[in-house]
Amino acid sequence: MNLFGEAIAWLTDPARLEGSYALPTLLAQHVGYTVVSVLVAAVIAIPAGWLIGHTGRGREVAVAIAGAARAVPSFGLLVLLVLLLGVLRIPEAAVVTFVLLAIPSLLAGAYTGIEAIDRAVVDAARAMGMTERQIFWRVELPLGLPLLVGGIRSAVLQVIATVTIAAYVNLGGLGWPIIQGIPLRRFDQVLGGALLVAALALVVDLLLALAQRAAVPAGVRVHRATRPARRAAARSEAAASPSA
Amino acid sequence: MSVSRPVARRPLLAVGAALAASLALAACSNDNPLEQPSDDDATSGSGGETLVVGSQAYYSNEIIAEIYAQALENAGYDVDRQFSIGQRDAYMPEIVSGAIDLFPEYTGNLLEFLEPEPTATSPEDVYAALQEALPEGLAALAMAEATDQDTYTVLASFAEENGLTTIADLADVEGPLTIGAAPEFEQRPYGPAAAAEVYGVDLEFSATGPTTLEALQAGEIQVADIYSADPAFDTGEIVALEDPENLILSSNVVPIASADVAEDIAAVIDPISAALTTEELVGLNAQSTVEQRSTADIASEWLEANGLL
Numbered sequence: 241m242n243l244f245g246e247a248i249a250w251l252t253d254p255a256r257l258e259g260s261y262a263l264p265t266l267l268a269q270h271v272g273y274t275v276v277s278v279l280v281a282a283v284i285a286i287p288a289g290w291l292i293g294h295t296g297r298g299r300e301v302a303v304a305i306a307g308a309a310r311a312v313p314s315f316g317l318l319v320l321l322v323l324l325l326g327v328l329r330i331p332e333a334a335v336v337t338f339v340l341l342a343i344p345s346l347l348a349g350a351y352t353g354i355e356a357i358d359r360a361v362v363d364a365a366r367a368m369g370m371t372e373r374q375i376f377w378r379v380e381l382p383l384g385l386p387l388l389v390g391g392i393r394s395a396v397l398q399v400i401a402t403v404t405i406a407a408y409v410n411l412g413g414l415g416w417p418i419i420q421g422i423p424l425r426r427f428d429q430v431l432g433g434a435l436l437v438a439a440l441a442l443v444v445d446l447l448l449a450l451a452q453r454a455a456v457p458a459g460v461r462v463h464r465a466t467r468p469a470r471r472a473a474a475r476s477e478a479a480a481s482p483s484a
Numbered sequence: 485m486s487v488s489r490p491v492a493r494r495p496l497l498a499v500g501a502a503l504a505a506s507l508a509l510a511a512c513s514n515d516n517p518l519e520q521p522s523d524d525d526a527t528s529g530s531g532g533e534t535l536v537v538g539s540q541a542y543y544s545n546e547i548i549a550e551i552y553a554q555a556l557e558n559a560g561y562d563v564d565r566q567f568s569i570g571q572r573d574a575y576m577p578e579i580v581s582g583a584i585d586l587f588p589e590y591t592g593n594l595l596e597f598l599e600p601e602p603t604a605t606s607p608e609d610v611y612a613a614l615q616e617a618l619p620e621g622l623a624a625l626a627m628a629e630a631t632d633q634d635t636y637t638v639l640a641s642f643a644e645e646n647g648l649t650t651i652a653d654l655a656d657v658e659g660p661l662t663i664g665a666a667p668e669f670e671q672r673p674y675g676p677a678a679a680a681e682v683y684g685v686d687l688e689f690s691a692t693g694p695t696t697l698e699a700l701q702a703g704e705i706q707v708a709d710i711y712s713a714d715p716a717f718d719t720g721e722i723v724a725l726e727d728p729e730n731l732i733l734s735s736n737v738v739p740i741a742s743a744d745v746a747e748d749i750a751a752v753i754d755p756i757s758a759a760l761t762t763e764e765l766v767g768l769n770a771q772s773t774v775e776q777r778s779t780a781d782i783a784s785e786w787l788e789a790n791g792l793l
Contacts, residue, residue: 260688319694327699327702327704407691410692410693410695419691425597425600
C-alpha cells in the first residue's frame, strides 16, 4: 500500500476517536486557537484599518508595520515567547504569535476595502449632507466589505496553517500527529495529520469565499449585473447613429 | 549629433583574456574538488591516514566525538571532523557507505531506529540485538557504561516527601500524576501505558518536549522523562527512579565504526569507553552547558585526567 493509502487507513482507524489525542479533540483545539487569535487580531486591526482608510492618514505606517509583521517567522517567535513568558503561560505565548500573524492581512483588508471605493460615491454622500459617521457606516463599510472579508479569509487561512506548530509546545491541534509521527518514523501518521490540516483549510476557504460573495451589497451586485447590457446598448446606439 | 563614448575597449579585452587564461589553467589541473577523500590507504595501519569522525547535532554527542578524535590524533591518525550532521535519517547512509569512519551512538536509540519496536531492554540484550541489526559494513565497538536513555525522574524533594526509590513506588502517591516528555514517548513501548502495565502506575501524559525540565520545576508535571546524561542530574535537584523490571530501553554510549577500520581503532577507543561512566558524561555535559567551555577543552582535559592522552 502506498503512503497515501496508509495515511487514509490511519485517518479512518476507529482508534482515532479514542484517547486524549482523539482527532475531534485535536480539531476542536485547532479551530479554537484559530478563532480566538483571528478575533483578537480583528479587534486590533480592523478598526485601525477603517480609520486609516476613512481619514486617509497613517497609510505608510500601516503598510510598514504590516510588512514587518509578515516577515517575522512564527515558529521562532513562538519558541522565543515561551522562553520569555515561561512554561506556565504557553497558551498566551501561542495566541500572541498567531495574532501577530493575522494582523497584516486584516489591516490591509480593512483599509484597501475603503480606499477602493470610487471617490465620487463618497463625495456624493458628503454632498447629500451625510455626517462623517453616516458616510462611514452607510457608505464606506458596506462597500468595503468584500475586500475586508477577503482580508479575513487570507488571515484565517494563514493562521490555520500556522496553528500546526502549536503541537510543538504541547497545545494539541492538528499538528500533533505530525510532530509525534516524525520521531516515531510513522509517516502514515505524519501524512494523515498534514492531510487533515489541508482539508480544514480548503473547507474554511470555500466557506469564506461564499461569504465574500455574499458580502457584496445588493445594489452593487445589480449594478455589475446590468453593466454589460448597458454597454451593449450603448454600442448599438453608437453604431446606429449617423455621426462619423 | 551626439557622440557617445564607446565602452573602453582595452581594459575589457584585458579582463576577457585573463578570464580565458584562468579557465584554461584550471582545466589543466587534475584535481577533482568534488571527490570524496579516498581511504584506500586505510588498511595499512596507523600513521598518516585520515579517519572521518562524525557526530549528531547534539552537544553531548559532539563532546564524545571530539574525545574520540583527539585520542585518534594522539595515536597518529589524521582526523577529519564532520560534526553536527543532524538526524539519523541524514547520517546513517553516510556511515553505511563508508564516508564516515567513526560515530558515537547510543545502543537503544540506534536499535529503535533500525528495528521499530525492540523487545530487548537490558544493556547486554540491547547490545546483542544491535550487533545483529546493524547493516553490513558497520561494527559496534565495546559499549561504555555511560547511558543517555529515557528515565522516570522526579524532583528530589518530591521523592523524599513520598519515599520514592523505584517507579513502582509512584503507585502509592496520592492524587493525579502527570508525566512530561517528548511527544513520541506516549507511544513508546516503555511509555506511560507500559508503566501502567508493568508497575501499576497511572500516569497522565503531557507533551512538554523541550520545556520538560522547566515544567517539572514549576510543578506542572510530577514526573519527567529526562535523559540520563542531562547535566541537571549534577545539581542534585532531580533524581531518576529505579527501573528493576527493566521496562526502559537501555541506551549506552557505543562507538559505531566502519567494519574495515573497526579492529585497528578499537585499541584506541576501547579504553575511552571503559572510562566513560554516566556520572562522567553528566560532568562533561555540565561543563558545556553550565560553564560554557569549548568542546575541544572539555575533551582534552578529560582525556588527560583519565591518562588517555
